[in-house]
Amino acid sequence: MLHRGPAVDQSPSSRPIPDRYDGDRAMGYLKKLCEFGPRPSGSDAMIRQQRYLESFFRERGAEVTRQDFETRNPNDGSAMTMTNLIASWHPDRPIRFLFCAHYDTRPYPDRDRQNPKGTFIGANDGASGTAGLMELSNQLDDLPDDIGIDMVLFDGEEFVWVENRDRYFLGSTFYAQTYRQSPPQVPFRAGVLFDMIGDKELKLYYEMNSIRYAKPVAQSFWQVAKRLRVDAFVPKTRHDLRDDHLPLNQIAKIPTIDVIDFDYPRPGIGSPSYWHTENDIPENCSGESIAAVVWVAHQWVLAQSRSKRNTSR
Numbered sequence: 001m002l003h004r005g006p007a008v009d010q011s012p013s014s015r016p017i018p019d020r021y022d023g024d025r026a027m028g029y030l031k032k033l034c035e036f037g038p039r040p041s042g043s044d045a046m047i048r049q050q051r052y053l054e055s056f057f058r059e060r061g062a063e064v065t066r067q068d069f070e071t072r073n074p075n076d077g078s079a080m081t082m083t084n085l086i087a088s089w090h091p092d093r094p095i096r097f098l099f100c101a102h103y104d105t106r107p108y109p110d111r112d113r114q115n116p117k118g119t120f121i122g123a124n125d126g127a128s129g130t131a132g133l134m135e136l137s138n139q140l141d142d143l144p145d146d147i148g149i150d151m152v153l154f155d156g157e158e159f160v161w162v163e164n165r166d167r168y169f170l171g172s173t174f175y176a177q178t179y180r181q182s183p184p185q186v187p188f189r190a191g192v193l194f195d196m197i198g199d200k201e202l203k204l205y206y207e208m209n210s211i212r213y214a215k216p217v218a219q220s221f222w223q224v225a226k227r228l229r230v231d232a233f234v235p236k237t238r239h240d241l242r243d244d245h246l247p248l249n250q251i252a253k254i255p256t257i258d259v260i261d262f263d264y265p266r267p268g269i270g271s272p273s274y275w276h277t278e279n280d281i282p283e284n285c286s287g288e289s290i291a292a293v294v295w296v297a298h299q300w301v302l303a304q305s306r307s308k309r310n311t312s313r
Contacts, residue, residue, distance in 0.1 A: 012232035027287025062087035090148035101129030102157030111276035128198030172244035176251035191256030198285035205238035214255035
């Protein structure tokens, strides 16, 4: 079987990324998160990460709240508390968007052929989406006066010890149920999920459930990428994925897309895969990839505001 070798740095954009979207800073965030070690739900590392992120987002002007919920450890049935972190900017403004990611890591690198019970750092699958929200939070000082944003970090996305026994998407499901039962005064116009956006060879295809539930959102997001010449965004469908966007779409009815590069590092038979292995480490990630996604996300938000103003005239 052909082995295509290790991932190589590949620019996600044919146009220089503006300095305000700082790839080195984003990579620093990813590395900081990974320094906590494996971060499965309920672990000491997860608790330390929560405290760090609460302080981080407050320092950037957000109102930060914890959304705690009770669940059971699937191994022994014991009660445990999980926590979604919510960082809100301008909650009363008339146009609101949701950005989200999961910040827990899988308990083990169960897809690792050599050591499936080894150490899973989750640099791309966990830390990259969170680092993307952190970098995006640096761009919110000059939002249009009609735009508000919530960032939500979901716990329990994959507190899965045994496949086909344990449940996925615990945090996003609880968040979606709460949103549906007690909708906010200003509902979200759309949602964007960041997941696995740190690949050095970033290629972001339309995810099929995103097209199924939130096609106009996906198309508008990829159109911004095309305008900016961020070539990592490919306007073709590729993967049909179950992810945190499903509860948001199906339960909360928030039209939400999944921005995810599921080919890590690249598509193709015989290519290496770092997904859920011990190779999901910072050395196999790129801050430039994260910065490119944040650039598109920020410009997409600004474009939504301009579109609303033009429609209202």
